[in-house]
Structures are given as C-alpha cells and as structure tokens.
Amino acid sequence: MEVIIRPNADAAAELVARVIARELRANPRSVLGLATGCTMESVYARLVWMHREEGLDFSACRTFNLDEYVGLSGSDPHSYGYYMNQHLFRKVNVEPRNTHLLDGMAADLEAECARYERLIAECGGIDLQLLGIGRAGHLGFNEPLSALRSRTRVKALTPTTIEQNAPLFGGPEKMPRRAMTMGVGTILDSRRCLLLATGEDKAAIVAKAVEGPITSMISATALQLHPRCTVIVDEAAGSQFAESAYYRWIFENEPKWGPFREASPLLGENGSQVERPREKKRLEPAAGRMAGRSRQ
Ligand code: GLP
Numbered sequence: 001m002e003v004i005i006r007p008n009a010d011a012a013a014e015l016v017a018r019v020i021a022r023e024l025r026a027n028p029r030s031v032l033g034l035a036t037g038c039t040m041e042s043v044y045a046r047l048v049w050m051h052r053e054e055g056l057d058f059s060a061c062r063t064f065n066l067d068e069y070v071g072l073s074g075s076d077p078h079s080y081g082y083y084m085n086q087h088l089f090r091k092v093n094v095e096p097r098n099t100h101l102l103d104g105m106a107a108d109l110e111a112e113c114a115r116y117e118r119l120i121a122e123c124g125g126i127d128l129q130l131l132g133i134g135r136a137g138h139l140g141f142n143e144p145l146s147a148l149r150s151r152t153r154v155k156a157l158t159p160t161t162i163e164q165n166a167p168l169f170g171g172p173e174k175m176p177r178r179a180m181t182m183g184v185g186t187i188l189d190s191r192r193c194l195l196l197a198t199g200e201d202k203a204a205i206v207a208k209a210v211e212g213p214i215t216s217m218i219s220a221t222a223l224q225l226h227p228r229c230t231v232i233v234d235e236a237a238g239s240q241f242a243e244s245a246y247y248r249w250i251f252e253n254e255p256k257w258g259p260f261r262e263a264s265p266l267l268g269e270n271g272s273q274v275e276r277p278r279e280k281k282r283l284e285p286a287a288g289r290m291a292g293r294s295r296q
Pocket residue numbers: 035036037038039040066067131132133134135138139140141161165
C-alpha cells in the first residue's frame with residue numbers, strides 16, 4: 001500500500017483523476033470500478049474536464065459501480081445510477097451499454113448479484129477500482145463484519161451509514177435499509193485500488209484503515225492485503241497518520257510519482273483550485289509552468 005498526502009481536497013481529487021486518466025490512456029479498454037459519494041464528485045468533474053479539454057477518451061472503457069440501494073431504480077434521483085449519469089456518464093463519451101450498475105429493482109436480488117460477478121469476470125476483471133470510505137470504514141456498503149472474502153451481495157445498512165447518508169434523502173426514514181455491494185473479495189480481486197478520502201471527519205478512520213490491524217469490522221483495512229493499492233488523502237484526512245513523514249517522502253521522491261508532482265492546469269501554485277475554464281475554451285497555463293510537462 002502507498003499513501004499520498006496532498007495539500008487540500010482539490011489537489012487530492014486532481015491526483016486521483018490524473019491517475020485514472022493515465023490508466024485510461026495506457027489502456028483505452030480499461031475496466032474501471034467506480035464509486036459514489038460526495039468525495040467523488042470533484043474527481044468526476046475533473047475527468048469531465050479532461051474529456052472536454054484534453055480529449056480523454058472513454059469510448060472503449062467498461063465501468064462497474066461498487067454498489068446500489070435496494071428498492072431504487074436508476075432513474076430515482078437518490079440512486080447511484082442517477083448519480084453516475086449526472087456526474088460522469090452523460091458528460092463523457094462512454095457507451096451506455098458499457099456502464100454497469102447493480103439493479104436495485106431486481107426481483108431476485110441474489111441472482112442479480114451473481115449476474116454482476118459473472119459480468120465482471122466476463123470483462124476480464126476490474127483494472128482500476130476507485131474507492132471512497134464511509135465514516136465507519138466501509139468500502140462500498142461492506143458494513144462491519146463483512147467477510148474479507150465476500151462477493152457481491154445484499155447488506156443491511158448500519159445506523160452509522162444511515163445517519164451519514166440520510167441528509168441526501170431528506171431524512172433517515174426515507175433511506176433504504178439495504179443495499180447491494182461488491183464484496184470485499186470482489187474489490188480485492190481488482191488489479192489496482194485507489195482510495196480517496198478528504199476532510200477531517202475521515203482522519204481517524206483512514207488512519208485505522210491504513211495503519212491499524214486488519215479486521216472485518218472495518219472493511220477498508222482489507223486493502224492492506226492488496227498488492228497494488230494507493231490511498232490518496234488531503235492534509236485534513238491525513239492528520240492522524242503515525243508515519244506521515246514517510247508517506248510524504250514517497251510522493252516527493254519516488255520516480256513513478258514524478259509526472260504527477262508538477263502543478264496541474266486546474267490548480268494554483270498553493271494547490272487550491274483555480275477557476276474552472278468554460279466548456280471548449282482551453283485554459284492557458286502560466287508561462288513556463290507547462291514546459292516539458294507530461295499530459296497526465
Ligand atoms: C457511501 C458509499 C461508499 C462511499 C461512502 C462515502 O456509503 N456506498 O462507497 O465511500 O458513501 O461517501 P462520502 O464521499 O460522501 O463521504
């Protein structure tokens with residue numbers, strides 16, 4: 001596992017988007033595992049920007065989302081299907097038939113979960129799995145005690161998750177009580193994992209996920225078993241790490257992070273977001289800053 005600490009949430013999201021873009025350029029047929037939640041919104045906004053301004057091409061990629069609420073159809077504004085259309089799918093050139101989500105309205109939920117696992121396998125497995133983290137440390141909806149080898153299935157949501165996500169539904173009573181989610185084992189099977197966490201309220205759980213003992217009580221700790229996992233945080237979410245000096249050293253010195261160290265056209269010198277350029281208008285970078293800069 002590697003941990004990268006960026007100065008703020010914009011810079012963290014920017015790095016995540018650049019890693020995804022690099023993967024997609026290297027392999028346009030990539031199978032991307034996608035996540036939802038507020039944290040991901042700025043990642044998707046950047047991917048949309050890269051599509052429009054830098055020609056990032058989604059036409060051959062395949063996508064699988066982590067999870068979906070039971071009882072919600074993709075046209076329900078609270079569903080993750082709707083979220084994905086709003087934030088990414090309808091704004092880039094991904095083929096709708098290549099985007100996969102669990103069907104929250106499926107009559108046979110178990111069969112739906114089995115179908116999803118089969119489809120992932122038929123596509124050759126997930127190349128890059130994007131992940132957020134819930135306040136109690138879940139990945140997708142892998143709530144406490146999710147088996148570390150679990151596959152896609154239905155999970156009952158915990159009171160903490162209901163409390164965390166209820167504001168988006170206009171109150172806890174309006175929230176579904178169950179969801180379908182890729183299992184921890186499904187996530188661990190992906191070839192690369194990329195977890196993004198920002199904000200102070202994630203600091204304690206991210207520190208446990210990265211540096212604490214592996215436990216099914218916190219499904220994100222299972223990422224310690226993954227051979228290629230990168231955790232990207234902002235200063236606030238990274239404020240409780242014991243080994244942050246080491247993590248900073250890695251990003252500043254390891255050659256593979258070189259292309260990502262330079263300032264981005266979307267970020268100012270201090271790493272905070274500059275005004276987003278309007279559609280189709282190319283942002284002119286500050287003189288000299290782009291010289292020799294790779295497009296990642
Ligand atoms: C939900 C999703 C998770 C996501 C989490 C964090 O519970 N099922 O996949 O990681 O929210 O969301 P946020 O980014 O809003 O904190």
